Amino acid sequence: MLSQGGEGAVFQLPLQPHLVFKSYRSQVERGDLESLVSWPGSLAPGVEDVVRLSSAWPTSVVSGADGEAVGILMPRAPRRFSVRHSDGQRRLATLSYLTCDPARPAKAYGLAVPPACGPGRFGIILALARLLAAFESSSPVVSHGDLSTKNVLWSLERDPEVFVIDCDSAELHWPQATPVRSRRRAMTPNWDDPSVEKGRNPTVATDRYSLGLIFLRVAGAANFPIQSFQRREGRVRVEFPVPSGPASRALVGANREVWHLCAKALSIEAPHERPRAAEWIDPLVEVVGALMEPGPISRFSRGAPRALLRGSPASVSDSCPTSDAPLAAEHVRDVSVEATVVAQGAAGRADKPAPGASGDPDDTGGGNEADDQGVAAALRKAKTSRVRTWWSSDATSLRYQTAAVAGAFWRWWLDAHRASLSAIRAGTLARLVALLVLDLLIVGLVVGFGAVLISPLVR
Amino acid sequence: MTIAEPTVDAGERYSVFPFYICMDVSESMSGDPISAVNKQLPLLRASIGGDPAVAEVIRVAIITFSDTATSVLPLSDLSMVDAIPELAARGRTSYAAAFEHVHKVIESDYLAGRSAGERWYRPAVILISDGRPTDEAGRWQAALSRLTDPSWKRRPNILAFGFGDADPAVLSAVTSAKANRAFVAAQGADPATVIPELLGGLVQSIVSSSASVYGGQAQLEAPELSSMRAITVDELD
Numbered sequence: 160m161l162s163q164g165g166e167g168a169v170f171q172l173p174l175q176p177h178l179v180f181k182s183y184r185s186q187v188e189r190g191d192l193e194s195l196v197s198w199p200g201s202l203a204p205g206v207e208d209v210v211r212l213s214s215a216w217p218t219s220v221v222s223g224a225d226g227e228a229v230g231i232l233m234p235r236a237p238r239r240f241s242v243r244h245s246d247g248q249r250r251l252a253t254l255s256y257l258t259c260d261p262a263r264p265a266k267a268y269g270l271a272v273p274p275a276c277g278p279g280r281f282g283i284i285l286a287l288a289r290l291l292a293a294f295e296s297s298s299p300v301v302s303h304g305d306l307s308t309k310n311v312l313w314s315l316e317r318d319p320e321v322f323v324i325d326c327d328s329a330e331l332h333w334p335q336a337t338p339v340r341s342r343r344r345a346m347t348p349n350w351d352d353p354s355v356e357k358g359r360n361p362t363v364a365t366d367r368y369s370l371g372l373i374f375l376r377v378a379g380a381a382n383f384p385i386q387s388f389q390r391r392e393g394r395v396r397v398e399f400p401v402p403s404g405p406a407s408r409a410l411v412g413a414n415r416e417v418w419h420l421c422a423k424a425l426s427i428e429a430p431h432e433r434p435r436a437a438e439w440i441d442p443l444v445e446v447v448g449a450l451m452e453p454g455p456i457s458r459f460s461r462g463a464p465r466a467l468l469r470g471s472p473a474s475v476s477d478s479c480p481t482s483d484a485p486l487a488a489e490h491v492r493d494v495s496v497e498a499t500v501v502a503q504g505a506a507g508r509a510d511k512p513a514p515g516a517s518g519d520p521d522d523t524g525g526g527n528e529a530d531d532q533g534v535a536a537a538l539r540k541a542k543t544s545r546v547r548t549w550w551s552s553d554a555t556s557l558r559y560q561t562a563a564v565a566g567a568f569w570r571w572w573l574d575a576h577r578a579s580l581s582a583i584r585a586g587t588l589a590r591l592v593a594l595l596v597l598d599l600l601i602v603g604l605v606v607g608f609g610a611v612l613i614s615p616l617v618r
Numbered sequence: 619m620t621i622a623e624p625t626v627d628a629g630e631r632y633s634v635f636p637f638y639i640c641m642d643v644s645e646s647m648s649g650d651p652i653s654a655v656n657k658q659l660p661l662l663r664a665s666i667g668g669d670p671a672v673a674e675v676i677r678v679a680i681i682t683f684s685d686t687a688t689s690v691l692p693l694s695d696l697s698m699v700d701a702i703p704e705l706a707a708r709g710r711t712s713y714a715a716a717f718e719h720v721h722k723v724i725e726s727d728y729l730a731g732r733s734a735g736e737r738w739y740r741p742a743v744i745l746i747s748d749g750r751p752t753d754e755a756g757r758w759q760a761a762l763s764r765l766t767d768p769s770w771k772r773r774p775n776i777l778a779f780g781f782g783d784a785d786p787a788v789l790s791a792v793t794s795a796k797a798n799r800a801f802v803a804a805q806g807a808d809p810a811t812v813i814p815e816l817l818g819g820l821v822q823s824i825v826s827s828s829a830s831v832y833g834g835q836a837q838l839e840a841p842e843l844s845s846m847r848a849i850t851v852d853e854l855d
Contacts, residue, residue: 385626
């Protein structure tokens with residue numbers, strides 16, 4: 160057994176390690192589960208890929224002896240959505256690691272998480288926005304309902320990615336109809352939407368609130384306990400510290416839209432005006448782009464969210480109309496978010512960073528020169544700091560350039576093969592064949608080159 | 619804007635919620651019961667210390683008591699603790715020693731925490747015992763009165779759990795006869811079965827309490843345990 164909750168228990172399947180079985184404690188409507196399982200099939204291929212790659216969307220209903228639904232099968236979170244603590248144990252990479260002072264995971268678990276306002280953090284939020292935009296782009300619209308720390312996993316191993324779990328509690332909202340699913344769905348305390356009355360189920364607008372809250376907490380590496388203020392006072396002002404340097408240019412200069420979006424998303428006065436997830440995508444792409452802009456290290460560093468900047472051919476933002484409401488701060492009366500530039504190292508907490516396991520103060524101090532390295536090094540343990548030092552050595556040196564070119568080639572190769580999987584699903588095999596031929600050529604070149612190098616030694 | 623708004627910023631600090639686990643390690647706990655405790659205690663560190671969000675607001679101390687009481691784990695942020703020491707059983711069951719020690723450490727921990735800039739929720743004392751107090755009734759009751767004295771600002775909330783020879787009336791008195799605060803296992807229940815469920819349930823309770831800390835109103839939630847029943851509160855005549 161992997162875990163146990165109020166609804167049932169989750170088991171691993173020894174013969175199918177990529178799946179988990181969730182067994183329900185009480186009776187669940189079979190039709191509801193079947194609607195959920197079949198929903199991604201109704202999406203455009205590119206959008207379906209976003210859902211399949213970024214969520215544990217249920218794949219089959221498991222029946223009991225009498226044909227009743229007893230549980231579901233769901234994909235298991237891939238290994239890259241976990242972190243390894245210094246005691247050697249692996250744990251799911253929940254948002255908790257990102258919503259606390261980065262000094263804490265460094266000191267307590269030997270983990271280097273990116274500093275506040277680093278591009279990796281915005282990349283993760285962008286990945287979540289893409290998934291939620293896919294949820295909202297379909298008919299019926301889908302809402303997850305509990306986007307909490309434990310339900311949103313993240314990874315920076317490839318590109319910034321999310322993997323949303325607990326999707327069997329998601330709700331399908333058919334147009335002009337009562338929701339098909341009427342199960343009681345509770346929200347996690349501290350991650351709840353204060354506009355939803357106690358005892359009521361979350362709505363479509365709840366996911367939009369969650370995206371705003373996750374933006375605030377993940378980008379700012381802090382908890383921002385706004386709900387208690389909203390419940391008590393109705394209105395709240397959020398002061399968001401942005402470290403000076405590239406982050407301040409990206410976040411306080413031209414790309415201010417994210418703050419308007421955030422304030423609108425967190426409104427409890429006008430939940431119906433909260434921005435759709437798709438509205439976040441372009442502003443977030445701009446922020447990530449602006450944060451990645453300067454310096455040769457940014458262009459080449461491993462793990463940089465380049466794929467996120469390109470946008471996919473079947474970008475969900477294209478298929479989802481944006482709200483007609485103009486983006487203006489005065490429309491949000493109950494929440495204001497103000498980004499204030501603070502001296503480097505002072506962003507986030509007033510505390511001095513704990514002596515991080517990496518021994519690199521930039522990893523925990525919020526300095527933006529180290530941002531791109533922070534992305535590359537995110538969640539790597541202290542022992543990798545030597546590699547990072549090597550990696551960030553003089554950009555004009557031959558080994559740096561060689562490594563950068565090799566890294567760029569490796570990323571291109573991975574992306575091309577990932578894209579080929581989509582091509583198979585879409586039924587176009589030509590691309591795959593071309594890629595295989597290219598792979599053979601590469602192998603041939605490597606073998607040939609190796610033979611030329613080794614031949615003098617053999618003689 | 620003319621109306622002053624409440625302001626939230628990244629430096630928002632949360633008050634911490636301290637838990638003092640007082641574990642009876644008298645001779646009667648030797649053998650299977652103490653092994654079960656030692657097997658389960660690492661779960662505290664893994665579940666509470668392993669989650670940065672929980673660890674940030676929860677502090678845990680482990681105090682053992684028999685003839686005397688000792689802090690085997692001082693009040694700690696469990697994410698910073700490498701291992702929880704192993705407990706050994708010996709001696710008698712002095713509730714007085716436990717209450718006096720808890721009173722002393724709460725006072726000193728609070729003062730230390732405050733000087734470090736911490737704010738505290740009212741601490742929770744979790745008393746786990748398999749027997750009746752072996753010290754004189756007057757002595758342990760006096761120590762309890764001191765611990766729960768309404769004029770002492772740091773007086774803790776107490777949850778009590780008993781099994782083996784634990785006396786429901788004593789447990790009820792320890793928790794000031796408050797509803798849903800004292801629990802006892804069925805007569806003859808095997809401590810080696812009760813202990814894992816009890817400690818597992820407590821960990822879940824503490825984790826749930828951490829969410830309420832973030833919500834701004836910490837709540838002490840008693841665990842739901844199938845092997846234990848809540849001691850009902852007496853009706854008044």
